[in-house]
Amino acid sequence: MPEARDKVDRAIGAMRGEVWDELQHRRVSKRIDEALEAEQRSSRWWLAGIGAAVVAAAVVALVLLRPTATLSSARTVLSDGSMVDVDRGGQIHVVSDRPEETRIEVVAGRAEFEVQKRPNRPFITTVRGVEVRVVGTHFSTELDESRPPGVVRVVVSRGIVEVVGRQGEQVARLNAGDRIEVSLGPAQKADAVTAPNNSPSAALAEPEPSAARAASPPPDASKLFEKAHEARRTGDIQGAVSAYAALIKQFPHDSRVGVAALELGRLRMDSQHAYGPAADAFRRAMTSAPNEGIREDALARLVEAVDAMGDKATCLTEQRHYQARYPNGVHAASVRARCVR
């Protein structure tokens, strides 16, 4: 009897106290929002019909959705909670979904991946022999065969992925905001069609479409700053991010760089959930800040970003920096509440 009691006590003690993180919080809130929007749009009649269809679809899905199934136009939730959405005629094949490795083959079209943090557990996507190895966390792949011989397109919204060519060579390591097209033509050297920005400041610099790159850059920093401000005002987050990043890259000594980096970090973190690039932007804001207020804001947000990344050691270090520099700062309470997980 005591042995059973010991096991129960031991098991209870092994359960995690914290089961809810920022990623889940945002993901579920978005799903709730979408469900509420859908409810508002639909009449009761339609809701009843859709409800019946959803129930029927759920029953079918529960029976049919298993590893190794080939799927199209659906969301697949993997065993670790990672999710794959396929659309645009997309089709995936779950080759394996095991604790030690997840491997998914994109057979056709586009697939979007939301991958849970998986230290030492590979999450690999293959598209016609091109491998995308996930370091974290949100990206999409697309097999585009509209222009022969076709390309594999990879776009990273958050986190980092490594793209490996068909002969096993690493093509690129992509950060949040980066994209790449890998040609499916016979010449392997032509693999990287649109390379990501691999400069040391890649995390801050925004890769631009080739058409945009061909255009002449805006003439001065103030125009870029205004452009970013306007894009932000109209809700064009990507436009604002690109303009702020361009300002920082093209005019590194301009007096607006500190503010631009702070704003870029905020957009990266709050709107794009790209915590690594956000942290880089906040660090840049601290070094280029025109006044102590901006510097304090940037440091507080840096603590928030590294906390969201789960980097406890860095979080504690930056938290101590903040508390030493701004013991009565305006963000003291929120900074104090960080770095606890």
Added chain:
Amino acid sequence: MAQSSLAITPLTPRSPEPASTQLRPVPSGEPRERLGQLYAEYARFVAWFASRLLTRQDEVEDVVQEVFLIAARQLDSLTDPPKIRGWLKTVTLRRAARVLRWKRVRARFGMAAGSENAEQWVASPEASPEDRAALRELLATLDGLPTDLRIAWTLRHLHEEALDSVAQLTGCSLATAKRRIAAAETRLRLELRDA
């Protein structure tokens, strides 16, 4: 992917105490805003409560979503913090119970999800391999219990609810709640001892 109105409601900062022991201000304002506040304050609590009953992250997320969609229709009655917590517990329990019952039905037809590594998500990152093994064994044994017994035992020992609270949450008499907990305890002792 457009930013939604709920998505910008930040997660309430963690505190040493579990959210279940805290009383939050009564949400006010427009319905969507109130739901956003409610979600920000209580999503973590609902997830924690559900995670003691369910072991998969996707199941817990589904339950959290369902609970707050139900809350969206009953916002006017959710004004008193202690009652909000009680209401959320009841609704979460019912939704989680549905999931558990459905899993048992699927298991009978040989369609159960693999139970190996069931502890993977619920185990603390600091848990030792031995602790994880004990947790895996406990979860496997709980999977074999009838849902009513499992819920009663879980509420008593994993949620640490008082006996009368277990009875209230499960909608049965105090005597029935005690009987279910005792029956679950007996099964657990037998099976864990034999394992």
